[in-house]
Structures are given as structure tokens and as C-alpha cells.
Amino acid sequence: MEIFVLAFFALGYFLLASADIGVGMLLPYLGKTATERRTVIAAIAPFFLGNEVWLVALAGVLAGLFPELEGELLGGNYLALVALLVSWIVRDMGLWLRGRVPAAWWQAGCDGAIVAGSWGLALAWGVIFTRILPVPVAAALVVAVLFAMHGLAFAGLRLTGRLRERAVRLTGGSGERPTYALTATALTGIVVLAGADLDLAASAADGATLALLVPVMLVLMPLLVLAQAWVWWTFRHRVTGPSYL
Amino acid sequence: METVDLARLQFALTAGAHFLFVALTLGLATLVAVLQTVATLTGSPLHQRMVRFWGQLYIINYAMGIVTGLVMEFQFGMSWSGLTHFAGNVFGAALAIETLVAFFVESTFLGLWIFGWNRLNKWAHLALIWIVTLTAYASAFWILIANGFLQDPVGHQVVDGVLRLTDFGALTANPASLVAFGHVLSGAMVVAGFFMAGVSAYHLRRRTIEQDFFRKSLRIGAGLALPATLVTATFGGMGFQTLQPGKAAAWSGGADDLARVQADMVARFGPGDYLPPVGLVQAAGITMMLLFAVMLFFSAAGFLLMLFRPAVRGLRIWHWLLTAMIPVPFVTMLAGWVFREVGRQPWAVYGLLTTADAMSPLSATEVRVSLIAFSAVFGVLILVNYWLLARTARRGPDAVALGAERPIETPVPALTF
Secondary structure, X not given: OHHHHHHHHHHHHHHHHHHHHHHHHOHHHHOOOHHHHHHHHHHHHHHHHHHHHHHHHHHHHHHHHOHHHHHHXXXXXXXXXXXXXXXXXXXXXXXXXXXXXXXXXXXXXXXXXXXXXXXXXXXXHHHHHHHHOOOOOOHHHHHHHHHHHHHHHHHHHHOOHHHHHHHHHOOOOOOHHHHHHHHHHHHHHHHHHHHHHOOOHHHOXXXXXXXXXXXXXXXXXXXXXXXXXXXXXXXXXXXXXXXXX | OOHHHHHHHHHHHHHHHHHXXXXXXXXXXXHHXXXXXXXXXXXXXXXXXXXXXXHHHHHHHHHHHHHHHHHHHHHXXXXXXXXXXXXXXXXXXXXXXXXXXHHHHHHHHXXXXXXXXXXXXXXXXXXXXXXXXXXXXHHHHHHHHHHHHHHOOOOEEEEOOEEEEOOHHHHHOOHHHHHHHHHXXXXXXXXXXXXXXHHHHHHHHOOOOXXXXXXXXXXXXXXXXXXHHHHHHHHHHHHHHHOOHHHHHHXXXXXXXXXXXXXXXXXXXXXXXXXXXXXXXHHHHHHHHHHHHHHHHHHHHHHHHOOOHHHHHHOHHHHHHHHHOOHHHHHHHHHHHHHHHHOOOOEEEXXXXXHHHHXXXXXXXXXXXXXXXXXXXXXXXXXXXXXXXHHHHHHOHHHOOOOOOOOOOOOOOOOOO
């Protein structure tokens, strides 16, 4: 059961957050002017905070249910994680602070932070996956491209008009829904393969800890999904203009 | 410096930076939630503007708290895998509950609160800020359960060289955690009280047009600062009853006390140096106490002054001092943390695992690289946060974007010369 909990949060993170990371990676392509870029950001604005907490939860689940693995995975990929965290901070600051100062130089700087941070995040994940899976480091690029494709599909689902066309054009004209399903399946495959390569069963926490935490988590999970579903429902419509960010 | 000292410095900088942001977040969230309750119940436009202005400052600061918190959460596994290996069954449980019960819900609903403005039913919107505030408290609670366990480990048993959780009730009822939770939470209210009073005083001193708005805000801030200071001190006093022997000896500084603790530890754990750095523990403790005295005197005087309308309106020396006092609670908070955490050394889990043994097998180069990277990022974050908070605070309620009907657009650049 503890493996199911871990997989649930891992998949939640990679399916949801890679979409907003991908949009950040392709921000200069999707939005040619500052105003367009603000609309593109509005497409992910209500979601990115709720998406990234899945990773915080994943780290918490690792700490609680697989403490031994937590130390091995995080300590064993130290520099890749430093890059991941720095990229994450840079990107989040770009997103949060872009709209706070109405000056062109500030917004250009924040756009740069969003793009660089998003690429840094995707590549750092790529490197971490190549350290778990038996593939060469160059495969990190495949992961990054997959994040970008997932982001394009998401942008296609969230935007309208010219911005939507731009997103759809790069995905081969099969439409945003099939593309999203395809990239989501590929991401699921990578996560499941990586999980299968880790010795999960042997690195679980002590029985007493699992007996306490796993039932609590199983009860919480539907409630957390409901909370997130409220966000998805509230912001289900396509965006046409800027938001708070 | 040895690698373990570099890793400690890195964790201290992360926790310190995080704490600066979180203290204000916890306190301001409470004030914003109360203001929004009044605004929703009475429909008062003034209170609605207060929610948006103070909420904007809260959110700017909140974003900084999240990102520094991320680095802290990951650092447990990255730099301190000895701790997760040895104590993960107990310590990790508290962290896991914190992320799922508290932080996950807090972030999800905060996003909804920010972006759902003018979209959601006003009662649902009010419920959101209260959930965000209460889950922020829950977050602080579970983090301090984890921290209290490191200070005074309870509810466990050592089996085959690792800890097992035997009594979850004892873990959550640990006085070292509960007293600290009360102390930190009320300390956060002190931070927010001084912050709100100081920002308001700036506008009153500058005679900006928002007189009514900032007179009310100043009274809320000054009205909170005194009781919060007293409650914080009460919990702090209780905290002195839960000090470990090493910390208590370092604080008293008596040579006999120190020698007794050292001899006792050597008898239990073999040869080694088991005393925390006495000078640093004392300096941090004295700083905390002195600044507490300053805040108590100042907030008591302020509590009386705010009852007199002419003083609130025009006592400029007081206004100036209120603004100048904004950093003091932050410094006091940090001094308190140094006292608590440095005083626990050389233990990561008191009496069970030393800090040196808690560290991951990292090279000095790896830790140097990350220390430089994180220090640079945190330095920039603190400066940007300070600049943006000051800028947003100075510009006043009319320039606030949060909850605006239409987002404030970028003006077309105009020639200004």
C-alpha cells in the first residue's frame, strides 16, 4: 500500500507540474510580446502552486514511508538536486513577482527567470531519471522535450485564438487532447519504470510507522484530490487575458 | 571549515531565511483572515481595501517562504541522510504529516484565494483564507513536533541501531514541541503586529491621503503587539524549563555546570566534547532577552498611546520609531532560533545521534557548490522581498493588484526627460 501512496504522489506531480513547467520552457515561443506572455502565464497561474505541492508531498511521503530511500535518493543525487532547487526557486520567483512591478525591464527579467528556471527544472529531472534508469545521460534531453510537449498540449487546452494555434502547430496537428493523453502516458511510463528500478519494498519504513501513516494518507488522498478538483473546476475555462501574476 | 560545518552553515542559512519569511506569513495571514471576516460580515469597503492591501504584502512574502521551505525539506535527505536513516521512522512521520495535512491544503487553497477573487462566492472566499491560516498553524505545529523530537526525543525505541516509533501520543504531546509551538506562533503575531503598526505609521507620518485606513491599521498592529509580546514571553519562560542539560549549562555559563554536563556525557557516550559553543549560545540568548525588553517597553507605551487620537494622528516621533522597530521582532526571532539550535549541539537528535554522524557522505566540494548557490539565491530573495514589500507598502492601498477587478496593465513606456 505504501508503494501505491508513493506512486500516487509521484504521478500526480509529474503529470500536473510538467505541464506548467513545459509552458514556462516555451514561453518565448508561445508569447511573442510582453502582453501575450502575460496571457500565456495566466493559463498556468492558478495551477502552478497547486501542482508543485505534489512534489513537496512526494518528499514528505518519502520521508515518512521510505526514509532510507529518501536519504539515498536525495543524498545520492546531490548536485542534480541543488540545480533542481535553484531552478525551481528562480522560476517561481519569476512567476510570482512578474506582475508586481509594472516596468518592461522587470517583466523581461522575470520572463528570463521563468524560462531559465523551467529548463533547469526539466533538465535536472532528466538527469535524475537517467541516474535511476539504465540509460545514458543524453536521455535527460528526452525528458525535457517530453515536458515541453506536455506543456504545449496544456497550453493548447487553456488558450484561445492565435496563442492556441501556436501551441497546437508544434504538436503535429493531432489536436491538444490526443497530444495531452500521449505525453501523459509517456510520463507515466517513465515514472513507473523509474519506480520499478528502485528497491521500494526493501526500503520502506518500520511497520509501526507504516501502520500509523498509511491509513492516514489513504483517508487524506481523496480529500486532497477534491481540494485540487475545486481549483480545476473554478479555472476550467480558457483564458483570454492577464491574471494577478 | 570541515564539511559538516559547511553543511550546518547551509542548513542554518536556509532555516534562518525561511524563518524570516514564515514568521511574517503566519502573523499576517491571521490578521488578513480577521480583516476579511469583518469585511464579509459588515460589507465595509474600508475593510475590503484593508484585506487587499495587507493580503498583497502577505502574498509577496508567502512566495519567499515557500521556496526557502522547499530547500529546507529537501535538505534533510540531501545533507542529513544519517538523520533520515537513524531517525526517519519517527522524525519522517512528523514531516510526512506536515506536508499532507498542512502544506498541501494550504497551498492549494491559497492559489484558489488569490486567483478566485471576484469569482467565488464571498463566503467560500472567506472560508479559504481561514483554511489557509489554520493549515499554516498546523504546518508550524508538525514542524515543531519534528524539531521538538530532535531537542528531546520521546516516543521511540532503538532497535538494531535505528529508531522505531513506539508512542505517537508521546511524540505529539512532547513539551519541547508544544511550548515551542506556542512561543513561535505568538512570536509570529509580534512580528505581524509590529509590521502592521510600522507600515501604517509610515503613511501617517508622511500624511498620505489614507489617514482613516492607516489609523485603523496602526491600532490593530499596536493592539496586537503588546498582548502577543506578553504571551510569547510566557511561553519563552516555560521553554526555559525544557532546556537540555547542555543548553542550560551554556546559558548559565557556570564552570561547574559545564564540567558536570561534560563529565556526565563522557560517562554515557565515551570520550568527546559534548558542550555547545558557550559564547554563541549566551550571545543569542542575551540578544533575545534584551530585544524582548525593548519590545515590551515599546509595545506597552504604544498600547497606551494608540488610545489617544491626536497621538495616532500626529505624534511623528512615535510614527518614526514604529517604522524603525519593524526589523526588531525578526532579529529577536532569529536570535531565539540560534539559542535553541546551537544550544542543542553537538547533537542532531539529543543524546542519540551527533550532528557529525547525521551528515550524508558528501564531499567538501559538493557542499561548497551548494552553499554558494543557495546563499546567493537566498541573499537575492531577501533583498528582493524587502524591496518589493517596502515598495508595495509605500505605494499604499490604491496601487494593489490583488483582488482588483482588472489586472493592472503595464503602461506603455513614456519619455520622462
